[in-house]
Amino acid sequence: MSEKQGRFIILKKIKYGEADLIIQAISVDGSRHSFIAKSALKSKKRFGGGILEPLHYVGFTYKEGSAAHQMKTLNEATLIEDFKxxxxxxxxxxxxxxxxxxxxxxxxxxxxxxxxxxxxxxxxxxxxxxxxxxxxxxxxxxxxxxxxxxxxxxxxxxxxxxxxxxxxxxxxxxxxxxxxxxxxxxxxxxxxxxxxxxxxxxxxx
CATH class of the missing domain: 1.20.1440 (de novo design (two linked rop proteins))
Structure with missing residues (x-):
């Protein structure tokens, strides 16, 4: 399945297992999305600098889940605004x-x-x-x-x-x-x- 891109405001992050994160975010059209960021706690290249934090306005590159209601897989994240x-x-x-x-x-x-x-x-x-x-x-x-x-x-x-x-x-x-x-x-x-x-x-x- 091809990758998709979108802009989101992160609402919540949840630790999942030893190194994964579940990210819940709202998109520019107002819909809620759930992502799994695999090995996010270990990968400084893809998710470094505390980018996956609530409040952050971000750009995501991701893949849709293979089944309905399955979480999307987050591949990359770029920070647009951090509201420092x-x-x-x-x-x-x-x-x-x-x-x-x-x-x-x-x-x-x-x-x-x-x-x-x-x-x-x-x-x-x-x-x-x-x-x-x-x-x-x-x-x-x-x-x-x-x-x-x-x-x-x-x-x-x-x-x-x-x-x-x-x-x-x-x-x-x-x-x-x-x-x-x-x-x-x-x-x-x-x-x-x-x-x-x-x-x-x-x-x-």
Whole structure:
């Protein structure tokens, strides 16, 4: 079977056996993929430099599994963006992993019509790298996420968040009214997200 190539954001890595890794990632079309990276913990040439880490935006060369639902075999990986600033700050890392966790629970294998989910993930991670007000950004992401998933209906107080690109969250955080809204609603919206992803059935443990 011929090799394929694609771009992905890594959601999770799992050690498998002594040297293999299972990599779960979301593609640019929003579909979830599972890869087996054989001997990844030994191969510095193919997977060196900690490239197979959650948060990384990567290019993969891989082969499809021979049977339905079989994992793809990862042959090579190239780093496109590592979001280094996120890894160097605990609060940024915590928020970045929160985003990945949300996305991992709703992304679906074979879904090729959810590019909005990939875009939300990428733009939010880039915003996390630059943000200084993590609570505003977290509420911004949660509202976009829940609205895209059809969980919430538009309420007046949500309008500034849903009408503003996630990449412009820094400017949004400069508004004192937005900070007040965040203080009032973040807890309840975060709880709604937690409840939703627990019940979302994406087959993604």
């Amino acid at each position: 600033d996120i890894r160097e700050d605990y609060d940024k890392l915590e928020l970045g992993l929160f985003v990945l966790n949300c996305v991992s629970h709703v992304s679906l294998e074979g879904d090729q019509s959810s590019d909005f989910l990939f875009n939300l993930t990428g733009h939010t991670l880039r915003a996390v790298s630059q943000s200084k007000n993590y609570d505003v950004l977290k509420l911004h992401f949660c509202l976009k996420f829940l609205y895209q998933q059809g969980v919430i209906s538009l309420e007046t107080w949500m309008t500034p968040f849903l009408k503003t690109n996630i990449s412009d969250s820094i400017q949004l955080a400069e508004d004192e009214n937005i900070k007040i809204i965040t203080e009032n609603y973040l807890g309840s919206i975060e709880s709604l997200v937690a409840q939703y992803i627990k019940t979302a059935d994406a087959g993604f443990a």
